[in-house]
Amino acid sequence: MNTLKKPASIHKTQLAKLEKRLRRNVGQAIAEYNMIEDGDKVMVCVSGGKDSYALLDILLKMKESAPIHFDIIAVNLDQKQPGFPEHILPQYLDGLGIEYHIIEEDTYAIVKDKIPEGKTTCSLCSRLRRAVLYKTAKKLGATKIALGHHRDDMIETLMLNMFYGGKLKAMPAKLVSDNGEHVVIRPLAFCKESELIQYSELKDFPIIPCNLCGSQPNLQRQNIKRMLNDWHVQSPGRIESMFTAMRNIVPSHLCDNNLFDFKNIDSTSGIINGGDLAFDDNEVEYNQVEKNSHANELNVIEVK
Numbered sequence: 001m002n003t004l005k006k007p008a009s010i011h012k013t014q015l016a017k018l019e020k021r022l023r024r025n026v027g028q029a030i031a032e033y034n035m036i037e038d039g040d041k042v043m044v045c046v047s048g049g050k051d052s053y054a055l056l057d058i059l060l061k062m063k064e065s066a067p068i069h070f071d072i073i074a075v076n077l078d079q080k081q082p083g084f085p086e087h088i089l090p091q092y093l094d095g096l097g098i099e100y101h102i103i104e105e106d107t108y109a110i111v112k113d114k115i116p117e118g119k120t121t122c123s124l125c126s127r128l129r130r131a132v133l134y135k136t137a138k139k140l141g142a143t144k145i146a147l148g149h150h151r152d153d154m155i156e157t158l159m160l161n162m163f164y165g166g167k168l169k170a171m172p173a174k175l176v177s178d179n180g181e182h183v184v185i186r187p188l189a190f191c192k193e194s195e196l197i198q199y200s201e202l203k204d205f206p207i208i209p210c211n212l213c214g215s216q217p218n219l220q221r222q223n224i225k226r227m228l229n230d231w232h233v234q235s236p237g238r239i240e241s242m243f244t245a246m247r248n249i250v251p252s253h254l255c256d257n258n259l260f261d262f263k264n265i266d267s268t269s270g271i272i273n274g275g276d277l278a279f280d281d282n283e284v285e286y287n288q289v290e291k292n293s294h295a296n297e298l299n300v301i302e303v304k
Helices: 002-034 051-063 088-094 105-112 120-138 151-165 194-205 219-235 238-246 275-279 282-293
Strands: 043-045 073-077 098-104 144-146 174-176 181-187
Touching: 002 194, 043 051, 043 120, 043 181, 051 073, 073 088, 073 120, 073 174, 088 098, 098 120, 105 120, 120 144, 120 194, 151 194, 151 219, 151 238
Parallel strands: 043 073, 043 144, 073 098, 144 181
Antiparallel strands: 174 181
């Protein structure tokens, strides 16, 4: 009897702790970027993947205890991929007892027709999907469109744009949609993918795999993901540091004239954001030495 009860007890404890952590992270993101306001109608885009299930689940729980009132509408885009299990999401959403809409658009056929065999389909698929979702949001009168991108998605996008696009650009936590008519939010911005995977497993969400883009193992995003995972194994904490850096931009120490007036810097400008110290390769180590030592007793700090 005890051996049967113990796993259920552990499962319940793990789920409670993880849910609390995810709700705290989502709440922090919503508050920091003012994502959801009183009276909002939030359209949650549910793909059938772990992230969007978690997003819907957490927002529904937060809605129950939030000090403001907002409505949630779940929307799924059925892209008519071969073998797509059309019954899974309606069954799941019916069980939640919430308003939902299944939008049927054969974007799959368009992508397969336009993209040559062997080429990645993400770009076109994403554009088509966004267009349908924007149209749906307008029809439903949604004031916010909530997407399930998480912290790791944002870091991967930053790296992709740096390596292949020549831009220091990632996914923002909140933005105006491509057509200028909607506000798009990413409430999972502070959530780790590993925790969302664990949450999905503990909640036993009915996951629907994507047969269109999920079957492309050579995507550059997958390569970036593997690289970041390797970094995480070799240097725990590096991913967290990268995301912190995305929230601590110092325009004066980059090279974009549109963000900082480099041209008008002269000897009277004063020290800007630490001056040359920002370029020291061992600045972190140096600061740690200063913190743990009496600086006035140090004559030389050897930099290797």
